[in-house]
Structures are given as structure tokens and as C-alpha cells.
């Protein structure tokens with residue numbers, strides 16, 4: 001202080017600096033968004049609550065949440081138009097994120113942090129959406145009936161030797177549309193249709209139920225092979241119900257196509273809504289989802305794989321082992337979705 005007093009020139013500088021500081025603060029206060037974020041989400045996992053709470057703790061931004069099925073949310077954002085309070089849209093499956101992008105309810109985001117942390121195959125090339133957790137769609141087999149190594153690829157499921165032995169859910173389910181979309185991308189529509197035809201003729205029963213039901217049907221001896229996402233199996237492994245754990249005990253996991261393109265993976269992801277009233281908060285939220293902390297919560301809470309390479313503690317998930325994933329951009333599943341649905345319809349995979 002005394003030094004400044006002895007040098008009037010510095011006091012003048014200090015005053016100018018002070019005025020500038022006041023002006024800057026006033027300007028940024030005017031530009032700053034209210035600390036609110038409106039999330040429209042089709043995910044309904046408890047673990048997401050913890051991630052939202054952690055975001056609010058860190059940023060002071062209060063989250064309002066609207067939950068519904070993805071198609072209803074997309075429709076709602078469209079109908080709300082420019083007045084939509086939606087800042088963020090969240091859903092599982094790249095095929096659905098692509099639908100949202102296609103419906104024009106998202107805006108592109110250019111974030112160096114997101115581009116750096118989220119692998120290029122797990123986000124939209126134009127930044128309309130980003131994957132924040134990853135799941136693999138794998139083959140489950142009856143340990144009692146199927147020899148290890150008898151099935152190593154999705155293509156094997158179409159082999160006539162498995163006639164009457166395969167369980168899978170509906171062809172109009174987005175997980176299966178995305179799987180077929182990836183096969184179309186890899187091998188073309190003709191080969192993809194032959195595959196779908198082959199699997200459809202190997203079904204043990206009409207497609208019914210969700211992924212967990214297919215795993216349970218294998219354990220019950222209704223079929224020997226099934227297609228389902230990894231986290232459903234891990235959920236059974238970790239269940240408090242001994243009957244669930246017994247199901248998991250009878251069923252083994254095959255990561256398909258390890259010798260060639262790798263296992264089909266998908267994402268849960270999010271994008272910023274087209275008319276987001278709080279776009280800065282929205283990007284901050286997306287960046288938070290890519291943080292080590294949120295990535296760990298995804299991996300532990302819903303038994304999904306983090307998209308960022310982090311260490312995490314989930315022994316049951318890790319017990320499935322490491323695998324090579326198909327490096328194709330998950331956005332291609334959406335681009336091939338209509339073709340995939342047409343194929344399932346043609347081959348009678350209902």
C-alpha cells in the first residue's frame with residue numbers, strides 16, 4: 001500500500017484498472033445465463049440422478065428434468081418450437097440420437113474438450129450428439145448346451161445348425177436395428193438380409209420380451225443362444241435375488257467377431273437442443289459427462305463401459321473381460337435404420 005501511495009502514477013493505473021474491472025464484470029453478468037439446465041431424458045437409471053447431483057454441486061446449476069420415451073420427447077421438443085425450454089436431450093442408442101438429429105431438434109456443439117475425450121467413433125462427426133457410456137451387444141450361450149468356441153461371430157447365428165435354438169427380441173427394437181445397421185455398413189444390404197433371414201429361421205420362439213428375457217430364456221433351456229446388451233447380464237450377476245444370479249451362472253458371454261471387425265457397440269448419449277435457452281450451461285453439462293467422475297458413475301452405476309479411458313471399480317463388469325470393439329462410427333446405425341427395418345420386415349423378424 002505504502003509503495004502505491006508514494007507513486008501517484010500507479011494509483012491512476014489502479015483506478016483505470018478498477019473501472020475496467022467493473023465494466024467487464026457488468027458485461028459478463030449481463031451475458032451470464034441463469035444457473036438452470038432443462039434436461040429432456042429418455043434414460044431412467046438411478047445412477048443418472050447421482051451424476052446430475054454432482055453437476056449441481058460442482059456448478060450451482062439447478063437441473064430440471066423431464067422424462068419420457070425418446071420419440072415422445074423428440075415430438076415434444078419439435079412442437080414446443082422456439083419456445084422449447086429443452087436444453088439437453090439424452091437417450092440410449094445411437095440410432096435414436098440420429099433420429100433426434102434427423103428431426104432437427106439438436107444443434108451442433110464444437111467443444112475441444114469433448115472432441116478430445118469422446119472417441120471419434122462414439123460421437124456425431126458434426127457434433128450434434130456425443131456418446132457418454134458404451135454398451136456391447138453380445139451373444140449369450142447356454143454353458144450346458146453350447147461348446148465354447150462353437151459360436152464366435154454374429155454371422156454364426158445364421159448357421160442352419162442352430163435352427164430352433166436362438167432367442168432374440170423384436171426386429172423393430174432400436175438395439176436390433178442398430179446391430180443390423182452395423183452389418184449393412186460392414187457387408188452391404190444383400191449380405192445383411194441373408195444374415196437376418198438366417199437368424200429369423202433359427203429362432204426358438206417368436207421375438208418377445210426385452211434383453212433380460214432372452215438371457216433368462218437361455219438359462220431356462222428355451223434356447224441355447226441369445227443376443228443382448230452386456231449391462232443386462234451384469235445386472236443379473238450383481239442382483240440381490242439368488243434366482244437372477246443362478247441365471248447368470250448358467251449363461252456365458254461371447255464377444256463376437258474378435259477375429260475380424262470387432263463386437264458391435266452402442267452408446268447412451270446427449271446433445272444440445274436446437275433452441276436451448278441455456279446453451280452455455282448445456283455445453284458445460286456435456287463436458288461434465290465426459291469428466292472422470294461422471295464416467296466412473298456411468299461405469300459403476302449402470303454397468304456400462306466408460307467412453308473415456310479411466311480406471312474404475314466394477315468387478316462384475318470387468319469379469320466379462322476385455323474385447324475388441326467395431327470401430328465403425330455409431331452414427332452409421334441411424335443412417336442404415338430404415339434399410340434395417342425393411343429387411344427385418346421382409347424376413348419376418350417381427
Ligand SMILES: [Fe+2]
Pocket residue numbers: 092229
Ligand atoms: Fe437397455
